[in-house]
Amino acid sequence: MPTFRILSLVIALVAAASAGGASAIGEHKLEIVASNYPLAYFAERLAGPWATVILPAPADVDPAYWRPDAKAVGAMQKADLILLNGADYEKWRAHVALPRLKTVDTSAGFRDRFIRIENAVVHSHGPAGQHSHEGIAYTTWLDFDQAAQQAEAVAKALIAKRPELKTAVLDALRSLQADLSGLDGEIKRIAAVKPNLPLMASHPVYQYLARRYGLNLKSVHWEPGEMPPEKEWTELDKTLAGHPAKTMLWEARPAAAIADKLGAKGVASAVFDPCANRPEAGDFLVIMKQNVENLRTSFQR
């Protein structure tokens, strides 16, 4: 009799342990690190409740200029998946040790379509002679077709990690890509009304947007909160003489003084937020829809 009792106790314990183990596996969330908000948003939509998505760059920093410290790298190393924008976005990539097998370069699929930046910084040293550190335009997601490809890369990585989530991820991908293609079609329609409409941009971050939607865009290098020096304004006048833009696109609402001074030149300010970091309100889709509306207004001006 005692034997039987011990045996049944053992069986009960084993059953409890295995049940606990099973639920622990089911509850273990994927830990995903994303190097910018668009990727974090894609991951959140695709992985839904099965993942915790971390955007390690602080909220007040543009992730493109953020550099992880040893602690942040340590945290990334422990993640299940590290989503990178690629296209030279993660300037810190060469300075840190990350597991390659967990790292996904989401723009690798259209690497041959990257926009190279001319006038890149050139320097020389040693007998090797001069060389240039060429730059690549990195706001790849503002071409919503490219964004859809990046979303697909995220989905593929998720499925590779958790094959059992395949149907759910693919369903979510379809809905996300429908949203992105909605934005894509909308901007195409807006731009088609007035092709070659001259536009100014305050910051050189709209290269892919301009290419995809055929925008006639010229860029200065201004910060929304910083009054540009007089020299810049003279340069702008020269540019406007041959490129009569009525709108300047801004990453964020410019200071009133700047907007007023621009307005006096007949240039209205419109926000087209690349949304590289998590917005204070709304999400990627909400911000992009607002951007599209702002662009529509600019084209009606």
Place this chain on the structure above:
Amino acid sequence: MRHDFYLAWRYLRHHRTRTLILVLCLSLIAALPLGLHRVLDAGEYWMTRRAEATPLLVGARGSAVDLTLGALYFSEAGVPSIRMQEADRIAATGWADPLPIYARYRVQGQPLIGVTLDYFDFRGLVPAQGELPAILGDCVLGADVAERLGLGPGDTLASSSGNAFDLAGTYPLKLHVTGVLAKAHSPDDHAVFVDLQTAWIIEGLGHGHAETQAAPTQPDSPFGAATVRRADAGLLTYTEITPENLGSFHFHGDPATYPISAVIALPHDARSATLLRGRYLDDKSATEMIRPLDVTRGLLENIFRVGALFDGILLLVVAIAFLLVALVFALSLRLRQREIETIYLLGCARLAVMRLLFAEILLIALLAGAVCAAVLYTAAPHASDLARHFILS
């Protein structure tokens, strides 16, 4: 019976030197073949386990043995390098995960191994102290290296220039020890690990240098005015990577062309492994794919053949040694003629002498056995080191 042993013991103690020599000779004769087998077993276990855990290996076409010894056991001979794109090529097939390894340099006599972070997961290496490398210039020490060099997290370690004749520009880099790995009982215990990118910095493919002109650069302006940062030929590159100068470190050229020693390929399943091996059948390609287990088995067969030869010789030596011991006893009986006679005169039977002799031999055998066990016991922890030493160099 007790008296026999008592008398034998007194006798042995009286003739200390003779006893000592006999015990030492016998114990060493027994310890030698046993120890040799211990070393061979350790070598076999150590090599087979490592090779079994490493399904496929890609490296420069040539000696499969050199490739295996270099990439798996970090042998001093080194391996001709291949390009990083080999790892990308394996990844692109989707059949296997690539683990690039760069085992070209040594630091303080220990192999300096450039890996990606995945390597630690793959080998199950976890830091016993500190953390894995995070930033360029970080390194993590194998358990034995840490002990030998007396270093731990927070210490630094200078990478000596690997090759005095290398004009391409390897320069000593101060490595920051971020952690010490838990003992793995594998070649990993003897290695210093850095991230591949750090290994390339040591190689001179990447570097950091001070801005020599206070040019008005706009680092965040891809469209900003072209700025030329001129640096004279005598420019000093940094020899230590600090948070302050980290940003100035950069690589030249395409990382896909950077050197590595080998790629461990981890196929997702048996079918993928077969398909992947098919990709490497071309004799003209500069790289080849091998199965480390096959190579190691071939190597071990040779070693065991040598071991068997040794056994044969040792058997002969043992036989001779026993004859010599028998001779010693026979001679000592001669010398002890008077003593034996005294025993008879005291009224003991002939058998008593035999019993005394038997007790003596038994005591000597016991002592020799104890010494032999002690020798083997103290040598046991070094068996794998010895195996490593004899097999790899």
